Amino acid sequence: DEEFNELCFEFGLELDEVTSEKDIISKEKGEEKAKGASDTVLYKIDVPANRYDLLCLEGLVRGLQVFKERINLPRYEKIIPAQGEGQRLIITEETVQVRPHAVAAVLRNITFTKERYDSFIDLQEKLHQNICRRRALVAIGTHDLDTISGPFTFTAKAPSEIKFKPLNQSQEYTASQIMDLYRTDSHLRHYLHLIENKPLYPLIYDSNGVVLSMPPIINGDHSKISINTRNVFIECTGTDITKAKIVLDIIVTMFSEYCEKPFSVEAAEVVYPNGKTHIYPELTYRKEKVKPELINKKIGISETPSSLAKLLTRMCLKSHVTGNGNNIEIEIPPTRADIIHACDIVEDAAIAYGYNNIQMTIPKTYTIANQLPLNKLTELLRLDLAAAGFTEALTFALCSQEDIADKLGMDICATKAVRIANPKTAEFQVARTTLLPGLLKTIAANRKMPLPLKLFEISDIVVKDPDTDVGARNYRHFCAVYYNKSPGFEIIHGLLDRVMQLLEVPPNEENGYTIKATEG
Amino acid sequence: FTEMPTDNFVESSFWNFDALFQPQQHPARDQHDTFFLQDPAEAPELPAGYTAKVKKVHSQGGYGSQGYKYEWRLEEARRNLLRTHTTSASARALYRLARQEKFSPVKYFSIDRVFRNESLDATHLAEFHQVEGVVADRGLTLGHLMGILRQFFTKLGTGGTLGGRGTPQGPPLTPLLSPGITQLRFKPAYNPYTEPSMEVFSYHKGLKKWVEVGNSGIFRP
Numbered sequence: 001d002e003e004f005n006e007l008c009f010e011f012g013l014e015l016d017e018v019t020s021e022k023d024i025i026s027k028e029k030g031e032e033k034a035k036g037a038s039d040t041v042l043y044k045i046d047v048p049a050n051r052y053d054l055l056c057l058e059g060l061v062r063g064l065q066v067f068k069e070r071i072n073l074p075r076y077e078k079i080i081p082a083q084g085e086g087q088r089l090i091i092t093e094e095t096v097q098v099r100p101h102a103v104a105a106v107l108r109n110i111t112f113t114k115e116r117y118d119s120f121i122d123l124q125e126k127l128h129q130n131i132c133r134r135r136a137l138v139a140i141g142t143h144d145l146d147t148i149s150g151p152f153t154f155t156a157k158a159p160s161e162i163k164f165k166p167l168n169q170s171q172e173y174t175a176s177q178i179m180d181l182y183r184t185d186s187h188l189r190h191y192l193h194l195i196e197n198k199p200l201y202p203l204i205y206d207s208n209g210v211v212l213s214m215p216p217i218i219n220g221d222h223s224k225i226s227i228n229t230r231n232v233f234i235e236c237t238g239t240d241i242t243k244a245k246i247v248l249d250i251i252v253t254m255f256s257e258y259c260e261k262p263f264s265v266e267a268a269e270v271v272y273p274n275g276k277t278h279i280y281p282e283l284t285y286r287k288e289k290v291k292p293e294l295i296n297k298k299i300g301i302s303e304t305p306s307s308l309a310k311l312l313t314r315m316c317l318k319s320h321v322t323g324n325g326n327n328i329e330i331e332i333p334p335t336r337a338d339i340i341h342a343c344d345i346v347e348d349a350a351i352a353y354g355y356n357n358i359q360m361t362i363p364k365t366y367t368i369a370n371q372l373p374l375n376k377l378t379e380l381l382r383l384d385l386a387a388a389g390f391t392e393a394l395t396f397a398l399c400s401q402e403d404i405a406d407k408l409g410m411d412i413c414a415t416k417a418v419r420i421a422n423p424k425t426a427e428f429q430v431a432r433t434t435l436l437p438g439l440l441k442t443i444a445a446n447r448k449m450p451l452p453l454k455l456f457e458i459s460d461i462v463v464k465d466p467d468t469d470v471g472a473r474n475y476r477h478f479c480a481v482y483y484n485k486s487p488g489f490e491i492i493h494g495l496l497d498r499v500m501q502l503l504e505v506p507p508n509e510e511n512g513y514t515i516k517a518t519e520g
Numbered sequence: 521f522t523e524m525p526t527d528n529f530v531e532s533s534f535w536n537f538d539a540l541f542q543p544q545q546h547p548a549r550d551q552h553d554t555f556f557l558q559d560p561a562e563a564p565e566l567p568a569g570y571t572a573k574v575k576k577v578h579s580q581g582g583y584g585s586q587g588y589k590y591e592w593r594l595e596e597a598r599r600n601l602l603r604t605h606t607t608s609a610s611a612r613a614l615y616r617l618a619r620q621e622k623f624s625p626v627k628y629f630s631i632d633r634v635f636r637n638e639s640l641d642a643t644h645l646a647e648f649h650q651v652e653g654v655v656a657d658r659g660l661t662l663g664h665l666m667g668i669l670r671q672f673f674t675k676l677g678t679g680g681t682l683g684g685r686g687t688p689q690g691p692p693l694t695p696l697l698s699p700g701i702t703q704l705r706f707k708p709a710y711n712p713y714t715e716p717s718m719e720v721f722s723y724h725k726g727l728k729k730w731v732e733v734g735n736s737g738i739f740r741p
Contacts, residue, residue: 011708341715343716355662360670361664362668369521397635460633470565476527
């Protein structure tokens with residue numbers, strides 16, 4: 001376990017928890033229910049959000065093995081079937097209104113076992129949650145190719161015209177009935193809103209009219225895959241074509257391992273409404289050239305070009321030295337869609353080298369330290385106020401509407417408060433325009449403390465201001481409260497005089513300060 | 521290090537996310553994690569030339585990057601929010617630096633309040649403070665970043681000695697109070713705007729494990 005933890009740390013993964021199914025059920029439902037559950041050790045691993053290729057066991061293991069140099073990165077191959085023999089997905093123009101893009105591919109002669117099947121379904125769910133943004137951007141559908149026959153049509157129809165037997169149901173339903181059926185389903189009800197109010201719902205069916213799926217909600221029962229499935233037809237539909245392509249690439253690269261010809265994917269043709277066709281999956285291998293000095297300089301190490309090439313190859317970025325040793329050519333596989341810039345390549349080189357092997361240095365930059373004048377003044381005032389016997393409070397900047405208006409006897413419109421659109425509770429509806437509510441709440445919470453309570457706060461408040469580039473600004477306010485059995489106006493007056501004395505503001509009408517009564 | 525002005529809790533999505541290469545579809549821009557504003561809902565002013573550049577890099581790429589290749593929307597960038605990190609102030613500061621006649625190396629810092637739309641519990645508040653530091657110069661490396669972080673945490677530790685020693689059940693903040701945080705390890709991480717990125721871990725003697733004490737990275741070009 002220790003060793004695996006170390007490996008994860010080096011690679012950039014976090015080993016969150018070492019547990020087992022038994023433990024999980026014990027914690028959630030009690031020991032009784034856990035009896036008979038599996039004792040096999042489970043690792044909970046946190047994967048960075050941009051590494052889609054590590055979301056399933058196959059990808060994770062593959063990545064780690066290449067990292068440890070136990071295997072070479074497999075080469076993913078696209079097989080284009082002879083003219084007329086491949087699968088075709090025809091997109092009609094109705095889809096433009098609701099879900100315009102679609103890509104497809106075939107995994108031929110694949111062998112599933114229970115674990116592989118579970119992993120396959122699991123990967124789809126993880127991708128849905130992650131890059132597909134909960135099916136809003138892309139939805140994945142996988143089907144048993146032997147139960148259906150192409151060419152397939154991806155179109156959009158009115159809900160009343162759609163009728164099929166959804167996955168794991170025993171009868172046919174119309175689209176509207178399906179919406180109602182899954183309204184209470186804990187898993188699927190979150191996706192209903194994606195198409196519910198549209199005039200047309202997306203639909204995929206085969207040449208015989210058998211419905212494959214109604215993305216992004218549910219697949220048809222007819223084409224569902226099982227452990228015995230040998231040929232899989234994968235389709236991804238969505239509103240973002242780039243992500244759809246990435247998702248397809250990930251699924252096929254991960255699971256083509258189990259095909260009869262490992263790591264080979266059968267391409268499918270997608271026909272667009274305007275007649276153009278495109279072959280998917282793309283499985284592009286992109287080439288980038290990076291200078292070894294750049295990598296060395298950015299990290300702060302000095303490795304030879306060939307050792308850098310070796311480091312990158314360990315991170316699934318196959319590289320070799322070119323030119324006369326002063327350039328490295330890197331091949332970026334389709335599984336690494338997260339490599340967008342040379343700096344991503346630099347990071348991978350650093351990870352392979354080992355972050356903790358890099359020597360720590362201090363930059364030779366000479367700069368002069370400086371405190372912001374506003375903050376410097378605030379700090380000085382805070383010290384003097386404490387010396388005057390007041391205690392500093394730090395309160396929330398967000399409060400309820402009543403706090404800054406009604407409770408102070410003012411009208412909310414006059415406050416020019418900044419209002420929050422999505423507060424979780426009523427306590428965070430607006431940003432404070434005065435420090436007073438915060439201090440008063442602090443006193444209310446500390447009524448049991450010995451009196452008198454003398455509190456102050458110097459902090460920012462927020463008001464709307466049409467002259468700023470965002471429409472609001474902060475002001476630094478100073479507020480002090482005196483709480484005792486007898487009112488102490490003279491105490492607060494004295495404090496104010498002291499502060500003005502420190503700030504060198506004279507107590508007169510023209511160029512100094514005076515005290516006036518306010519509203520509320 | 522020079523202090524940066526951070527006196528704006530209200531920020532536009534542009535400075536808080538887009539200028540930092542965080543895609544518009546990123547989950548952190550969700551309703552669940554960010555406080556969006558009802559009033560003022562949109563930022564009236566965004567820097568015109570810079571906005572066009574940001575749009576291009578997100579949607580098509582540029583400066584050596586492939587970009588995210590999605591449709592970048594101006595309305596989304598205009599949405600006002602309560603800042604989720606002080607990095608938006610850093611972005612503004614770096615923008616100002618870039619517009620200077622002549623480049624001068626700088627070191628900036630800030631310590632101020634940020635807001636995240638989370639449910640409150642023992643370890644999470646909706647408002648909290650962040651400490652942020654930025655160094656800009658030619659020829660900086662990851663090794664330099666690690667060096668600065670090590671110095672920072674060492675100095676942070678020697679400041680206070682308020683009973684951090686040997687309490688086995690302290691909250692995770694106690695490492696900051698125990699004499700000198702010198703045991704540091706760096707772990708590869710992911711941030712939308714930095715690459716390489718590192719999470720900084722320190723060994724907590726009380727809890728007998730490594731806890732995360734910070735996050736860092738080199739800004740993407």
